[in-house]
Amino acid sequence: MDVVFFPGIRPTRPEPLSVFLPPLSTGVAAEFLRRYAGERRIVVDPFGQSPALALELAREGASLLVGCLNPVVRQLIHLQAQPPSPEALRSALAKLAAARRSGPGTPGDSRPMPGTARQAERLEDHLRSLYMVTCSACRTPTEAEAYIWSRETGREAGAEGAPEHDRLISRVYTCSQCGHEAEEPATPEDEEVARPYLTRGIYYHLALERLAPPDHPDRVHTEEALEVYPLRALYALFSILIRMEALDLSDDERRAAEAMLISAFDEAHILRGYAPHVRQRPRSLQAPARYKEVNVWLTLQRAVDQWSSERGQVAVRPWHPGDALEPYTVALFAGSARELAAELEAVQAECVITALPRPNQALWTLSAAWAGWLWGPAAVAPLRGVLHRRRYDWAWHANALLASAESLSSHLASGVPFVGLLGESEPGLMAAALWSFDRAGFQLEGRALRADTDTAQLVWRAAGRRELLGPAPELSSLDAAHPIAQQAAYQVIVDRSEPTAWEIIHAAALSQVALGHLFPAPSGEAETEFTNCQAVINEAAESHPQVAAAKGEESDLGSTWWIHDPTAASIPLADRVEAEVARLLAEHGPIESASLDHLVCETFPGLVTPETRLVRACLRSYGQEDEAKALWSLRPEDNAESRAADLESVRMALIHLGERFGFRLSGVNPLEFRDAADAPAIQFFLITSAAFGRYLLDPRLDPAHAWVVLPGGRVSLAEYKMRRNWLLRRAVENGWQFLKFRHVRRMLDDALLTRETLEQRLALDPLGNPGDQIAFI
Numbered sequence: 196m197d198v199v200f201f202p203g204i205r206p207t208r209p210e211p212l213s214v215f216l217p218p219l220s221t222g223v224a225a226e227f228l229r230r231y232a233g234e235r236r237i238v239v240d241p242f243g244q245s246p247a248l249a250l251e252l253a254r255e256g257a258s259l260l261v262g263c264l265n266p267v268v269r270q271l272i273h274l275q276a277q278p279p280s281p282e283a284l285r286s287a288l289a290k291l292a293a294a295r296r297s298g299p300g301t302p303g304d305s306r307p308m309p310g311t312a313r314q315a316e317r318l319e320d321h322l323r324s325l326y327m328v329t330c331s332a333c334r335t336p337t338e339a340e341a342y343i344w345s346r347e348t349g350r351e352a353g354a355e356g357a358p359e360h361d362r363l364i365s366r367v368y369t370c371s372q373c374g375h376e377a378e379e380p381a382t383p384e385d386e387e388v389a390r391p392y393l394t395r396g397i398y399y400h401l402a403l404e405r406l407a408p409p410d411h412p413d414r415v416h417t418e419e420a421l422e423v424y425p426l427r428a429l430y431a432l433f434s435i436l437i438r439m440e441a442l443d444l445s446d447d448e449r450r451a452a453e454a455m456l457i458s459a460f461d462e463a464h465i466l467r468g469y470a471p472h473v474r475q476r477p478r479s480l481q482a483p484a485r486y487k488e489v490n491v492w493l494t495l496q497r498a499v500d501q502w503s504s505e506r507g508q509v510a511v512r513p514w515h516p517g518d519a520l521e522p523y524t525v526a527l528f529a530g531s532a533r534e535l536a537a538e539l540e541a542v543q544a545e546c547v548i549t550a551l552p553r554p555n556q557a558l559w560t561l562s563a564a565w566a567g568w569l570w571g572p573a574a575v576a577p578l579r580g581v582l583h584r585r586r587y588d589w590a591w592h593a594n595a596l597l598a599s600a601e602s603l604s605s606h607l608a609s610g611v612p613f614v615g616l617l618g619e620s621e622p623g624l625m626a627a628a629l630w631s632f633d634r635a636g637f638q639l640e641g642r643a644l645r646a647d648t649d650t651a652q653l654v655w656r657a658a659g660r661r662e663l664l665g666p667a668p669e670l671s672s673l674d675a676a677h678p679i680a681q682q683a684a685y686q687v688i689v690d691r692s693e694p695t696a697w698e699i700i701h702a703a704a705l706s707q708v709a710l711g712h713l714f715p716a717p718s719g720e721a722e723t724e725f726t727n728c729q730a731v732i733n734e735a736a737e738s739h740p741q742v743a744a745a746k747g748e749e750s751d752l753g754s755t756w757w758i759h760d761p762t763a764a765s766i767p768l769a770d771r772v773e774a775e776v777a778r779l780l781a782e783h784g785p786i787e788s789a790s791l792d793h794l795v796c797e798t799f800p801g802l803v804t805p806e807t808r809l810v811r812a813c814l815r816s817y818g819q820e821d822e823a824k825a826l827w828s829l830r831p832e833d834n835a836e837s838r839a840a841d842l843e844s845v846r847m848a849l850i851h852l853g854e855r856f857g858f859r860l861s862g863v864n865p866l867e868f869r870d871a872a873d874a875p876a877i878q879f880f881l882i883t884s885a886a887f888g889r890y891l892l893d894p895r896l897d898p899a900h901a902w903v904v905l906p907g908g909r910v911s912l913a914e915y916k917m918r919r920n921w922l923l924r925r926a927v928e929n930g931w932q933f934l935k936f937r938h939v940r941r942m943l944d945d946a947l948l949t950r951e952t953l954e955q956r957l958a959l960d961p962l963g964n965p966g967d968q969i970a971f972i
């Protein structure tokens with residue numbers, strides 16, 4: 196069964212730590228709450244990966260129980276639900292700024308540093324001096340916002356691989372004196388300023404100590420984790436942390452300081468990289484070849500603004516077994532999904548809504564480090580495993596998900612819906628999720644996938660304890676699954692009737708096997724089973740005789756697959772989506788683009804969900820936006836009467852041209868110009884849409900001298916369709932051509948036109964021609 200994909204709205208402002216947390220569009224969790232929660236709205240999120248999801252569910256009235264092992268994410272949920280007041284943020288920053296540096300010899304500050312003589316210096320002044328540069332325009336000292344370092348070049352230069360030998364490339368600053376804004380090559384002076392921080396000082400060891408004492412087996416892994424911070428950043432962060440701990444702060448100020456520090460920890464690591472080595476979503480600890488070292492003090496200042504604009508005001512409290520759940524409240528359990536599972540019977544969970552976890556070494560390792568820094572080694576204990584874990588592959592992940600799903604399954608009542616949201620869907624994660632939940636006894640009910648946003652929405656039902664104790668399925672091999680997966684792969688291409696991205700084909704094959712409960716019964720080691728299963732289903736998906744013969748060609752959708760004999764295909768999905776968008780604008784406009792997108796997804800559910808870019812291209816082709824109200828309506832020229840009149844006038848113009856040059860005319864659509872021997876010389880297919888798939892892909896039509904005549908307002912949409920569907924591009928290579936309404940009208944006035952130059956002239960305003968300014972001589 197298909198799930199209707201719910202797109203939601205991309206958040207306008209990233210939440211703290213958003214590069215690591217699962218991406219989640221606003222409104223999605225609330226929609227699934229409406230669809231699946233029972234009357235009492237008792238909802239559980241056993242994986243606790245997403246503060247945004249927890250807050251949205253509580254705001255919608257759920258009595259929400261969140262299991263969350265990661266103390267940093269738990270703290271983020273607390274802080275986002277009840278943000279520190281702007282006053283507390285400002286006063287905490289002011290107190291930190293004014294804190295004096297303690298004298299040499301005190302713990303944590305005995306290393307020789309520039310400024311040892313300035314013991315009474317304010318912390319703010321000291322930390323800003325770490326980033327001092329000289330403005331190249333006015334020659335006055337000012338403060339760098341960031342430095343750019345190259346790791347690659349450091350190695351090439353023959354230095355040992357350690358990060359302290361990375362090469363300083365450039366500096367980024369806005370001069371406080373003259374306003375000069377620059378990213379320019381670093382100077383010898385900049386190198387001099389950085390030099391004291393190129394070797395490990397006492398702050399480095401303090402940062403290590405809080406994670407693992409010297410003889411601890413995790414010590415070496417901890418060192419690897421610290422390499423993602425420039426040493427100057429560690430020095431600055433720990434200077435702040437130590438002062439914060441010594442300051443006399445109110446509770447609200449202390450929370451404010453922690454919030455600012457978490458933001459600073461997140462900004463100061465190097466994993467985001469720097470152009471051209473940017474990583475949108477860093478997942479491993481591997482250092483990028485080029486990175487940005489930010490001015491740590493400025494990250495604190497930005498954090499004040501960031502946290503001041505959190506809207507918050509959601510009730511949140513720690514939860515312990517036996518506590519009641521309350522509506523509009525996040526109850527936060529400090530433990531894993533497995534630990535939470537045993538409590539689910541007592542709370543009578545009606546529904547599970549969760550962001551399914553994916554492997555992310557960077558998030559987990561950094562969380563362990565930050566927890567240790569903020570709250571000491573005890574806080575690292577639950578995350579200890581991630582420090583030495585080295586496997587982040589799908590088989591490991593599938594096995595881990597299986598363990599969680601099995602414990603959840605045996606404590607959820609039969610029929611309880613389990614909604615799994617995947618914000619970073621890819622075939623490996625999809626396979627791990629579908630395989631593990633099926634093996635744990637969950638029945639897949641439906642799935643939807645929007646390929647261009649990598650977002651999947653999966654719904655299972657818990658089988659309940661009794662069913663689990665029943666006889667195991669008799670299947671012991673994938674023999675039964677293979678033909679089902681093969682057929683599903685073929686069917687989804689037919690359903691879309693266009694070359695289809697591999698991740699959709701893969702999801703179709705895999706989910707059809709899950710829907711039929713056809714994964715083999717456990718027979719051995721789970722990881723091996725998962726790997727086999729993945730291999731068999733991948734092979735099945737690409738081995739259908741129809742699919743195998745026509746695989747693989749690049750397009751805007753990535754590598755796409757088609758079928759050998761397309762007679763089973765119907766109208767291409769893009770053309771159906773276009774018609775639906777036009778209809779919705781006519782019948783439901785003025786309408787918000789998000790509502791329209793939602794309605795489109797209702798018409799095309801599950802694995803035929805069209806990509807966002809396609810819906811947008813259709814909307815821009817047919818709609819006009821009232822920007823003040825953010826509402827879209829059908830363009831006046833696109834209402835049915837105007838387009839009918841348009842079409843008729845273009846047809847008359849073509850007839851006029853044909854008669855002028857002595858062609859014999861025949862047909863209505865196509866309109867044919869026939870030569871003296873009564874053979875068709877030129878054919879015109881007139882449409883008011885960009886839905887030309889039915890012509891271009893019809894093997895009975897001769898592409899030579901065949902023209903699609905369409906309004907200029909469809910050109911961008913037509914071009915987008917070409918980019919995403921190579922069948923259309925091939926049709927054009929075979930001879931199909933395009934003619935815009937406006938060009939036909941212009942040709943009526945072309946005195947130099949002859950019968951011989953007619954087709955040549957028709958081609959003067961092709962798709963991709965930016966404007967109307969065509970050289971008519």
Ligand SMILES: [Zn+2]
Pocket residue numbers: 330331332333334335370371372373374375
């Ligand atoms: Zn200047």
